[in-house]
Amino acid sequence: MTGLHAGLEAQIDAWRGYVLRRQAISAADVEELEDHLREQVTDLQATGLDDEEAFLVAIKRLGNLDTVSREYAREHSDRLWKQLSLVPDESAGSGAPAWRELAVVLLFAVGAGVAVKVGVSVLDGDAALLRNVGLLVLPFLAGYFAWKRRLTLRVGAILLAAFAALAVALNVYPFATGGTEAFANEIGMTEGLAALHAPAVLWVLVGLAYVGGSWQSHARRMDFARFTGELVVYLALLALGGGVLIGLTFAIFELVGVDFELVMEQWIMPFAPAGALVVAAWLVEAKQNVVENIAPVLTKVFTPLTILMLLAFLGVLAAGGGLDDVDRGLLILTDAVLLLVMGLLLYAVSARDSLAPPGFFDRLQLVLVGAAIAVDVVMLTAMVTRIAEFGSSPNKIAALGLNLLLLVHLARSAWLTVGFLRGQRPFAALERWQTQYLPLYGAWAAVVVVAFPPLFGFV
Amino acid sequence: MRIEKDLVAASATPLVLGILSDGDLYGYAILKRVSDLSGGRMQWTDGMLYPLLHRLERLGYVSSSWGTSEAGRRRKHYAITPAGREVLAERQEQWSVVADALKQVWQAAQRPVVAEVWA
Numbered sequence: 001m002t003g004l005h006a007g008l009e010a011q012i013d014a015w016r017g018y019v020l021r022r023q024a025i026s027a028a029d030v031e032e033l034e035d036h037l038r039e040q041v042t043d044l045q046a047t048g049l050d051d052e053e054a055f056l057v058a059i060k061r062l063g064n065l066d067t068v069s070r071e072y073a074r075e076h077s078d079r080l081w082k083q084l085s086l087v088p089d090e091s092a093g094s095g096a097p098a099w100r101e102l103a104v105v106l107l108f109a110v111g112a113g114v115a116v117k118v119g120v121s122v123l124d125g126d127a128a129l130l131r132n133v134g135l136l137v138l139p140f141l142a143g144y145f146a147w148k149r150r151l152t153l154r155v156g157a158i159l160l161a162a163f164a165a166l167a168v169a170l171n172v173y174p175f176a177t178g179g180t181e182a183f184a185n186e187i188g189m190t191e192g193l194a195a196l197h198a199p200a201v202l203w204v205l206v207g208l209a210y211v212g213g214s215w216q217s218h219a220r221r222m223d224f225a226r227f228t229g230e231l232v233v234y235l236a237l238l239a240l241g242g243g244v245l246i247g248l249t250f251a252i253f254e255l256v257g258v259d260f261e262l263v264m265e266q267w268i269m270p271f272a273p274a275g276a277l278v279v280a281a282w283l284v285e286a287k288q289n290v291v292e293n294i295a296p297v298l299t300k301v302f303t304p305l306t307i308l309m310l311l312a313f314l315g316v317l318a319a320g321g322g323l324d325d326v327d328r329g330l331l332i333l334t335d336a337v338l339l340l341v342m343g344l345l346l347y348a349v350s351a352r353d354s355l356a357p358p359g360f361f362d363r364l365q366l367v368l369v370g371a372a373i374a375v376d377v378v379m380l381t382a383m384v385t386r387i388a389e390f391g392s393s394p395n396k397i398a399a400l401g402l403n404l405l406l407l408v409h410l411a412r413s414a415w416l417t418v419g420f421l422r423g424q425r426p427f428a429a430l431e432r433w434q435t436q437y438l439p440l441y442g443a444w445a446a447v448v449v450v451a452f453p454p455l456f457g458f459v
Numbered sequence: 460m461r462i463e464k465d466l467v468a469a470s471a472t473p474l475v476l477g478i479l480s481d482g483d484l485y486g487y488a489i490l491k492r493v494s495d496l497s498g499g500r501m502q503w504t505d506g507m508l509y510p511l512l513h514r515l516e517r518l519g520y521v522s523s524s525w526g527t528s529e530a531g532r533r534r535k536h537y538a539i540t541p542a543g544r545e546v547l548a549e550r551q552e553q554w555s556v557v558a559d560a561l562k563q564v565w566q567a568a569q570r571p572v573v574a575e576v577w578a
Contacts, residue, residue, distance in 0.1 A: 032486060032509060032535045035528065039487040040505070063504035071510040075517070 113271035204442030229295030296351030
């Protein structure tokens with residue numbers, strides 16, 4: 001460089017950072033502009049201006065950044081729609097071979113599909129399949145993250161041991177079949193609970209791989225929560241697209257007179273969902289910084305709607321009066337609703353700028369949490385009444401535990417939100433509470449899977 | 460001298476294409492050439508040149524390639540394409556018509572107002 005000074009370099013750096021924030025101006029454009037700017041500065045210096053003067057004049061000649069940026073936007077309107085490039089350009093020079101990740105992803109996706117396919121043919125009966133389905137698929141997802149994050153051997157070994165322990169518990173326990181109060185006749189109560197809670201435990205293990213072993217970092221935990229929300233959205237989109245594709249294939253084969261059902265049952269059903277999960281995870285990883293997260297956008301829409309739903313629900317309960325009539329089906333559904341509220345809260349929190357002052361949506365969220373707490377208290381009352389009346393069962397204890405967990409989560413969230421609205425606490429406190437508390441759900445699920453069956457005699 | 464915005468915009472494309480028809484150049488050099496040609500009287504907002512170049516590239520009138528400057532920086536060079544030359548020829552015709560007409564108007568305006576109107 002021809003005698004450019006540190007001060008000038010710093011100014012150009014600052015300018016570059018500023019221009020790079022413009023969506024319409026790409027990195028290559030900034031490079032082009034920077035070359036221009038430096039040429040101009042050099043020429044101006046030759047006429048006797050010092051660094052600062054030359055920089056100021058050169059910047060002035062480039063023109064008002066807003067106007068220039070608008071001109072770029074007019075020419076490249078597509079750039080305002082962020083582009084997702086799954087396989088980075090070679091010219092971008094990221095070092096790693098562009099196609100390697102895709103190959104690894106496909107390998108894990110096919111692996112998950114094969115595992116399900118083998119599981120379907122080897123495992124004995126629907127109940128065994130139900131218990132193991134998560135175990136067949138999710139280790140492959142964890143494997144992808146283990147590869148992606150370059151997990152240390154220690155963390156990898158811990159993960160493997162945890163998966164193995166879970167596999168042993170789910171398959172060695174002598175579950176009794178045909179419980180009286182069970183889901184279906186062939187699935188016992190503790191077996192059903194184990195099958196229902198195993199995915200939550202597995203998800204925590206996937207999370208451990210996702211955060212690359214640094215499970216104590218709250219920021220990484222929050223990233224995993226964000227990842228989960230995006231994954232659900234992407235999976236839903238993939239399922240929708242896949243459904244359309246399968247429907248069209250069915251229709252065409254029917255016209256031609258070929259029976260497609262066998263292929264569907266034998267190959268597509270085991271492979272497609274398992275593979276889609278891994279592929280969706282990869283998509284979410286790839287788009288991370290490129291596309292706005294969609295889950296928080298959905299929370300904005302569904303928070304008011306869920307408030308209405310909860311209020312209507314409370315109204316029906318109050319009008320019906322009979323808490324005694326509350327049956328198990330209703331309790332399970334309510335738990336699902338409460339978990340949904342927790343998700344809404346989590347995603348709203350995850351997407352919020354923690355430095356922004358309290359706003360309308362924060363109040364709305366408080367109303368949502370308040371309504372959820374009311375519903376939870378009603379449900380807990382009903383449960384305790386039922387337990388007092390009919391005695392306890394594994395199902396009731398599991399539901400009671402989950403509802404207590406939710407109650408503590410929601411109540412503390414409400415408390416922290418009130419503190420934030422009053423300006424007594426930073427928003428970060430609410431954020432931290434979420435990430436602190438989340439692992440407890442996994443821990444509780446692990447208790448239900450591992451400890452409940454022996455405690456209740458495998459009924 | 461300040462030249463009106465619309466006039467700058469209208470003349471920008473033929474100017475850039477004309478300059479590039481003499482040989483490949485990068486953005487800053489194109490602007491310097493514009494300044495030389497007009498004796499320093501035509502000053503563009505420098506930043507506006509690049510969106511224009513990108514537009515011309517999209518239309519297929521110019522092509523670009525990344526090279527390296529003497530200082531070792533990455534630099535984007537622009538070259539006129541055959542389609543660009545066609546457009547340039549077309550524009551040249553249009554501008555000569557306009558310039559011709561204008562010239563006659565200027566001459567007419569300079570002539571003293573004489574009684575011929577009344578003739």
